[in-house]
Amino acid sequence: MSHQTVIVLDFGGQYNQLIARRVRECNVYCEVMPCTTPLSQLKAMDPIGIIFTGGPNSVYLDSSPHVDPEIFTWGVPILGICYGCQLMAHTLGGQVTEAQDDSAREYGKTQTYYDTTSPLFKGLPQEGISWMSHGDYMAKVPDGFALTAHSDSCPNVAIADEARGFYGVQFHPEVNHTQHGIDMIHNFLYEVCRAKGDWTMEDYCRTAIAQIREKIGGGKVLLALSGGVDSSVAAALLAEAVGSQLTCVFVDHGLMRKNEGDEVEAAFSKWDINFVRVDAEQRFLIKLAGVSEPEHKRKIIGEEFIRVFEEVAKKIGRVDYLVQGTIYPDVIESGAGDAAVIKSHHNVGGLPDYVDFKEIIEPLRLLFKDEVRQLGRELKLPEYLVMRQPFPGPGLAIRVIGDLTKDKLDRLRDADAIYREEIAAAGLGASINQYFAVLTNTRSVGVMGDGRTYDYTLALRAVTTSDFMTADWARIPYDVLDRISTRIVNEVQGINRIVYDITSKPPATIEWE
Ligand code: XMP
Numbered sequence: 001m002s003h004q005t006v007i008v009l010d011f012g013g014q015y016n017q018l019i020a021r022r023v024r025e026c027n028v029y030c031e032v033m034p035c036t037t038p039l040s041q042l043k044a045m046d047p048i049g050i051i052f053t054g055g056p057n058s059v060y061l062d063s064s065p066h067v068d069p070e071i072f073t074w075g076v077p078i079l080g081i082c083y084g085c086q087l088m089a090h091t092l093g094g095q096v097t098e099a100q101d102d103s104a105r106e107y108g109k110t111q112t113y114y115d116t117t118s119p120l121f122k123g124l125p126q127e128g129i130s131w132m133s134h135g136d137y138m139a140k141v142p143d144g145f146a147l148t149a150h151s152d153s154c155p156n157v158a159i160a161d162e163a164r165g166f167y168g169v170q171f172h173p174e175v176n177h178t179q180h181g182i183d184m185i186h187n188f189l190y191e192v193c194r195a196k197g198d199w200t201m202e203d204y205c206r207t208a209i210a211q212i213r214e215k216i217g218g219g220k221v222l223l224a225l226s227g228g229v230d231s232s233v234a235a236a237l238l239a240e241a242v243g244s245q246l247t248c249v250f251v252d253h254g255l256m257r258k259n260e261g262d263e264v265e266a267a268f269s270k271w272d273i274n275f276v277r278v279d280a281e282q283r284f285l286i287k288l289a290g291v292s293e294p295e296h297k298r299k300i301i302g303e304e305f306i307r308v309f310e311e312v313a314k315k316i317g318r319v320d321y322l323v324q325g326t327i328y329p330d331v332i333e334s335g336a337g338d339a340a341v342i343k344s345h346h347n348v349g350g351l352p353d354y355v356d357f358k359e360i361i362e363p364l365r366l367l368f369k370d371e372v373r374q375l376g377r378e379l380k381l382p383e384y385l386v387m388r389q390p391f392p393g394p395g396l397a398i399r400v401i402g403d404l405t406k407d408k409l410d411r412l413r414d415a416d417a418i419y420r421e422e423i424a425a426a427g428l429g430a431s432i433n434q435y436f437a438v439l440t441n442t443r444s445v446g447v448m449g450d451g452r453t454y455d456y457t458l459a460l461r462a463v464t465t466s467d468f469m470t471a472d473w474a475r476i477p478y479d480v481l482d483r484i485s486t487r488i489v490n491e492v493q494g495i496n497r498i499v500y501d502i503t504s505k506p507p508a509t510i511e512w513e
Contacts, residue, residue, distance in 0.1 A: 003029045003198045003199050003203075004028060004029065004048045004195055004196060004198055004199075005030065005031065005045055005046065005047045005048065006023050006028055006029070006030040006031075006048060006049045006050070006051065006189065006193065006195075007030065007031060007033050007042055007045060007047045007049075007050045007051070008020045008023065008030050008031065008032045008033070008050075008053060009033055009034075009035050009037075009042075009050055009051065009052050009067070009084070010032050010033060010034050010035055010053050011052060011053050011054065011057070011065050011083050011084060011087070012035075012053075012055040012056055012057070012065065013053040013054030013055045013056070013081075013082065013083060014054075015053070015054060015172055015174050015175060016032055016053045016054075017032065017329060017332060017368075018174045018175065019053055019081065019185075020032050020328075020368070021370070022173075022174045022181075022182055022185050023051070023185060023189065024199060024368065025182065026185060026186050026189050026190075026195070026197070027195075027197035027198070027199045027200055028048075028193075028195045028197065028198075028199055029198075029199040029366075030051075031045070032332050033045075035052075035055075035067065036065070038068075039068045039070055039071060039074075042071075043074065047076060048076070048077075048193040048194065048195060049076060049077040049078070049079070049165075049188065049189065049192065049195075050071070050076055050077070050078045050079075051078070051079045051080075051084070051188075052067075052078060052079070052080040052081060052083070052084025052085070052087060052088065053081055053082075053083070053084055054081050054083045054084060054133070054172065055082070055083035055084070057083065058096075058098065058135075058136050059083065059086045059087045059089075059090040059096050059136070060090065060096055065087075066091070067087065067091065069091055072088075072091065072092060072164075072166070076165070077165030077166070077167075077192045077193050078165065078166050078167070079120075079167045079169075079185075079188045079192075080166075080167070080168040080169070081168075081169055081171075081172060081173065081174070082133065082134055082169075082170060082171070082172060083134075084168070085138070085158075085159065085168030085169055085170055086134075086136055086138060086168075086170075088142075088166060088168050089138050089142055089145075089159065089168060092142035092143075092144075092145075092166075093142040093143060094138060094139075094140050094141045094142035094145070095138070095139045095140035096136050096137065096138055096139065097136065097137055097139045098135065098136055098137070099134075099135055099136060099137040106132035106133075106134060106151065106154060106170070107132055107133055107134075108131070108132060108133075109129045109130075109131060109132075109177055110129065110130055110131070110132045110151045110152075110171065111127060111128075111129060111152060112127065112128060112130040112149055112150070112151050112157055112171065113126060113127045113149060113150050113151070114126055114127065114128070114148065114149045114158070115146075115148040115149065115158075118146075118148040118160050118162070118167075119160075119162065119167075119187055119188075119192055120148065120158070120160060120167050120169075120184055120187050120188055120191070120192070121148065121149070121158075121184065121187070122187050122191055123183065123187070124180045124183055124184070125179075125180070128178075128179035128180055129177065129178065129179045130149075130151075130169075130171035130172075130173075130177075130178045130179070130181070131171055131172045131175045131177035131178045131181075132151075132170060132171045132172075133171075133172065134170055137154070137156070138156040138159070138170070141159050142159075142161075144161045144163070144164065145159040145160060145161045145166070145168075146159065146160055146161070146162075148160045149169070156170070157169065157170050157171065158170065158171075165192055165193075167188060167192065169184070173185055201371065201374040201375050201377075201378050202378060204367075204371075204375065205237070205378045205379065208237060208241075208363055209237065209240055209241045212237070212241040212242065212361070212363060213241050213242060215321075215361070216241070216242050216245065216320070216321060216361075218245070219245065219319075219320030219321060219358075220245055220247070220318075220319045220320050220321070221238055221242060221245055221246045221247070221319060221320065221322075221323060222246075222249065222313060222316065222319040222321070222322050222323070222357065223238060223247070223248050223249070223322070224248075224249055224251070224309055225248040225250040225264065225268075226250075227250065227256065227260055227261070227263075227264040227385075227388075228325075228388065228390070228391055229369070229372060229373060229376065229385070229386065229387075229388050230325035230327055230372055231325040232264065232267070232376065232381060232385050232386075232388075233372050233373075233375055233376040233379065233381065233386075234323055234324075234325040234363055234364055235268065235273075235323075236267075236268075236271075236376060236379040236381050237363050237364075237375065237379060238273075238363065239271035239273045240271070243271060243273060244273060246273045246274065247273070247274040247276060247316055247319070248273060248275050248276065249278065249309055249312050249313070250264060250265065250275065250277045250278070251278050251305055251308050251309060251312075252277055252278060252279050252280060252281065253280050253284045253301065253304070253305065253395060254279075254280065254281025254282075254284055254285060254409070255301070255394065255395030255396045255397045255409065256395055256396070257391070257395075257396065257413060257416055257417070257420075258413040258414065258416065258417040263382075263384065263385070264385070265277055267381060267382055267385050276312055278308055278312060280304075280308050281406075283308065284301065284304055284397075285404065285405075285406060287300050287304050288300055288301070288397060288403075288404050289403070289404070290403055291403060291404070292402040292403040292441075294398055294513035297397050297398060297404075298393075298394050298398070301393070301394040301395075301397060302393070302394075305393075313356070318356050318357070319356070319357045319358075320357065320358045320359065321357060321358065321359050321360070321361050322359075322360050322361070323360075323361050323362070323363065324360055324362050325362075325364055326362040326364065326365045327365065327367055327368065327369060327372055328364075328365060328366055328367055328368050328371075329368065329369070373386050373387065387429075389433065389434045389435070390434055392511060396409055396412055396413065396416075398511055398513040399412060399436060399437070399438045399439065399511070399512065400412055400439045401438065401439065401440050401441045401512055401513060402441035403441075407494075411439060411456070411493070411494050412438075412439040412458075414491070414492045415437045415458050415488045415492045415495060416436055416437040418487050418488050418491060419435065419436070419437050419460060419484050419488070420435070422480060422483050422484045422487065423435055423476075423480070423484075426477070426483075428474075428476065428480065431464070431474075432462045432463070432464060432474045432476075433464055433465050433466075433468075433471070434461075434463050434465070434468070434471075435460070435461060435462035435463070436461055437458055437460055437461070437488075438458070438459040438460075438461055438501075438511075438512045439456060439458055439495075440456065440457045440458065440459055440512075441456075442456070442457045443455060443456055443457070444496070444497050446496035446497060453496045454496075455494050455495055455496035456494055456495050456497075457495070457496075457497040457498070457499060458488060458492075458495045458497070458498050458499075459498075459499050459500070459501050459512070460484065460498060460499070460500050461501045461510070461511075461512070462474035462476055462501075463504075463505070463510055465505075465510075468510065469505075470504070470505055470506065471505040473501060473502050473503060473504055476500070481500055484498070
């Protein structure tokens with residue numbers, strides 16, 4: 001695939017993926033590379049520009065990450081953000097020090113004044129809010145640089161050496177809090193790096209299909225379809241590329257939401273592929289009977305999934321390629337350390353140990369989630385699949401608290417469908433990142449007509465989040481909650497009480513199990 005590339009050089013800041021997404025939103029391809037990447041490797045990528053990210057360190061400490069100074073004589077434009085800006089200043093002869101008083105140490109939304117004759121700020125208003133987060137301060141800017149933005153407390157908010165194509169900003173243009181931040185990134189790409197804007201999903205889709213065809217030739221391809229966005233889009237791409245050479249195995253474990261299995265099957269009926277839907281509900285329910293401990297449930301489901309998949313794969317015989325729906329954040333984050341395991345998320349896409357195949361292909365490994373969705377649209381997948389919210393591999397098994405029965409699963413499915421219908425009807429679907437019902441194992445007394453009931457309590461969960469690592473509970477209007485509650489207790493037997501979960505993550509997690 002030949003397109004212009006920008007390198008996002010990662011110094012450990014928290015917004016690094018966001019910077020890369022912003023660049024891609026401007027139709028320019030970029031890759032995030034560790035700051036330790038040898039210069040020769042960066043040069044081999046032939047970038048049109050480099051962005052130094054922020055980072056948690058102080059540039060004047062020897063232990064902090066630095067760059068090969070030769071990067072500044074290479075002739076490639078550079079935009080330094082926060083730490084990246086300070087690093088550029090420090091390396092090129094400026095002086096960065098710890099801010100001595102609070103006025104120079106800036107954090108949060110800051111009124112900022114821009115020199116709009118500088119290419120970075122071209123076409124922008126002369127002032128606006130920027131998002132600052134720095135404790136260090138550029139006491140002296142390097143020779144050749146002009147000051148191009150200031151705030152009320154800091155004269156050196158942005159620097160530029162137009163002749164060499166070097167730009168630095170103390171604030172974070174990539175976060176939404178910075179007004180016109182995306183325009184600044186756009187300006188860097190188009191005014192400074194002379195980008196052509198050759199990264200579009202239409203183009204990606206066309207090229208990816210051609211490459212997949214060339215790679216696979218007449219070979220056989222196998223894909224485990226979960227119904228989630230990533231595996232669905234990967235399947236659609238492969239279906240478009242190689243049609244009947246593709247076999248999609250959809251293991252229906254009976255733990256999906258209402259109608260989900262049929263929807264997935266219907267979406268793929270337009271392609272001439274081998275679609276194998278394995279109805280494995282009985283198998284899973286038998287294995288899960290009497291199991292109430294969440295990690296135990298996950299383990300059983302993970303193992304059983306592999307077993308079913310393996311059986312189907314054996315019948316199909318040797319395949320040449322196994323497709324995995326790995327996406328770019330997984331690539332960037334792999335090997336990201338050993339954070340404590342809170343829940344053992346099993347990814348139903350990853351099965352290589354058990355299947356006889358020659359090679360793995362990962363057609364989405366360059367794409368962010370929103371790009372995967374765009375690609376899905378490009379491939380004419382229905383919107384309900386493309387916009388599907390994350391759904392855990394173990395499905396509703398971890399949303400029925402305690403031990404599982406088909407009856408409980410069916411009740412949860414009905415209640416969850418009503419919840420989703422009402423959220424959609426209220427137009428709230430796009431503003432809530434994940435929402436679902438949980439069937440608790442608490443029963444309580446109620447009254448229906450003239451009779452006493454002793455039925456289950458259903459919990460409603462809804463969160464807003466950008467990364468699913470932290471989340472806030474969604475403020476659903478009371479009248480919408482009221483409609484949902486009334487409908488569920490009236491329409492679903494065995495549920496007589498509805499509660500709304502108002503805990504953030506942390507301390508809670510998004511799922512209940
Ligand atoms: P938690 O509950 O850990 O969830 O806050 C974070 C995100 O991960 C999803 N999740 C899972 N996904 N297998 C998965 O594939 C799992 O076992 C699993 N558990 C949680 C959850 O839905 C949320 O989006």
